Amino acid sequence: MADLAKKSCIPCRxxxxxxxxxxxxxxxxSLRDWHLVDNHHLEKEWRFPDFATALKFLNRLGAVAEKExxxxxxxxxxxxxxxxxxxxKIDGLTESDFILAAKFDTLN
Numbered sequence: 001m002a003d004l005a006k007k008s009c010i011p012c013r014x015x016x017x018x019x020x021x022x023x024x025x026x027x028x029x030s031l032r033d034w035h036l037v038d039n040h041h042l043e044k045e046w047r048f049p050d051f052a053t054a055l056k057f058l059n060r061l062g063a064v065a066e067k068e069x070x071x072x073x074x075x076x077x078x079x080x081x082x083x084x085x086x087x088x089k090i091d092g093l094t095e096s097d098f099i100l101a102a103k104f105d106t107l108n
Contacts, residue, residue: 004102018092
C-alpha cells in the first residue's frame, strides 16, 4: 500500500460514493490509533501536559489541513485535541480523509 502521508488530498466535488466498509478496513491499518466510527468518520484524540501545548499542536494540525485544503472538525480542551475527519460533500469517507489522518500522524 502506498504511503498515504506522501499523497495529497483531492478536493471532492460530490457525486461520488463514500468508501465502502472494505475499502476503509484496508486503509485503516496505515494509520496510528485512529478510530473508524460507523464507517462514516475517523476520530483521534491526542493528550498533552497542558492547554498551551495542546493549542500549539492544534495550530499545527490546522496548518496541514489548510495546506491540503481538507478541513477536519477540531476540538481543543485542557491537555487534549480531538480530530474528526470525513468528507462533508458526500457525508462519508474518501481516501483524502485517510491521507489527512496519515499526515496528522507525522506531526507527533
